[in-house]
Amino acid sequence: MHDAWWIELFGLGSREEENKETSIISNLQHCQMAMAMAMTSSLMLSTTCSFSFPSITICISFYNPNPSRRLALFHLLSGPFAIPQSQSLLFGVKGSELFRVAEANAAENLIQPEQNLFEWVKNDNRRFLHVVYRVGDLDKTIKFYTKCLGMKLLRKRDIPEERYTNSFLGYGPEDSNFTVELTYNYGVDKYDIGNGFGHLGVVVEDAAKAVDLIKAKGEKVIKEPGPVKGGSNRRDRT
Numbered sequence: 001m002h003d004a005w006w007i008e009l010f011g012l013g014s015r016e017e018e019n020k021e022t023s024i025i026s027n028l029q030h031c032q033m034a035m036a037m038a039m040t041s042s043l044m045l046s047t048t049c050s051f052s053f054p055s056i057t058i059c060i061s062f063y064n065p066n067p068s069r070r071l072a073l074f075h076l077l078s079g080p081f082a083i084p085q086s087q088s089l090l091f092g093v094k095g096s097e098l099f100r101v102a103e104a105n106a107a108e109n110l111i112q113p114e115q116n117l118f119e120w121v122k123n124d125n126r127r128f129l130h131v132v133y134r135v136g137d138l139d140k141t142i143k144f145y146t147k148c149l150g151m152k153l154l155r156k157r158d159i160p161e162e163r164y165t166n167s168f169l170g171y172g173p174e175d176s177n178f179t180v181e182l183t184y185n186y187g188v189d190k191y192d193i194g195n196g197f198g199h200l201g202v203v204v205e206d207a208a209k210a211v212d213l214i215k216a217k218g219e220k221v222i223k224e225p226g227p228v229k230g231g232s233n234r235r236d237r238t
């Protein structure tokens with residue numbers, strides 16, 4: 001089994017889509033990841049496949065073929081980083097009905113069924129800002145995120161006096177969207193990765209098409225979509 005660090009993006013579908021399948025094998029190479037900000041999370045149904053790229057493995061989450069409103073949260077999975085995330089108003093009532101905040105550290109962190117998630121989000125505007133990881137080849141990683149995953153390069157900042165360059169990528173402006181911040185340290189072309197962090201995940205409209213595109217771009221899919229080990233991730237209301 002590879003050292004697995006991955007962030008899974010859990011899509012949200014209708015309640016009917018209970019038969020979730022996710023299989024993720026990831027092997028992050030030459031990268032080190034750090035949390036940028038903590039939030040509370042909801043674990044959602046998704047079907048995920050993953051593929052490797054020199055600096056990180058991305059897990060693509062998708063649903064079984066029935067059309068459904070796909071909503072997404074990043075979920076940072078790992079021992080020390082196993083934290084909750086908050087739902088977003090972007091996902092609407094259907095999303096909020098189905099959202100469940102995964103128990104993170106203690107029972108008091110759990111959103112109780114009677115609590116109104118909209119009130120919570122209105123009264124707390126904290127959100128994920130970015131996740132940072134160091135890469136040995138900035139241009140190659142940017143090309144992967146943009147050409148294969150459709151992200152936009154939002155900005156680059158070169159700090160020659162500190163001998164590093166940061167690049168920010170995402171699916172929207174940083175003032176309202178979670179982004180990936182890539183750090184390139186001059187002259188450092190690889191990193192030893194630990195085994196505590198999970199993975200980075202992306203939700204797409206059609207994962208099969210996304211995987212085909214990624215393969216067509218010459219990237220390697222290390223695990224085709226398939227049954228999740230250990231059953232569904234969905235946390236039904238208790």
Ligand SMILES: C[C@@H](O)C(=O)SC[C@H](NC(=O)CC[C@H](N)C(=O)O)C(=O)NCC(=O)O
Pocket residue numbers: 034132134162164166181183185
């Ligand atoms: C722009 C802002 O969002 C940042 O995150 S800069 C954070 C800063 N990054 C660096 O100094 C990059 C070079 C450094 N040698 C490194 O590899 O991190 C920073 O605080 N880095 C430390 C960290 O743990 O992220």
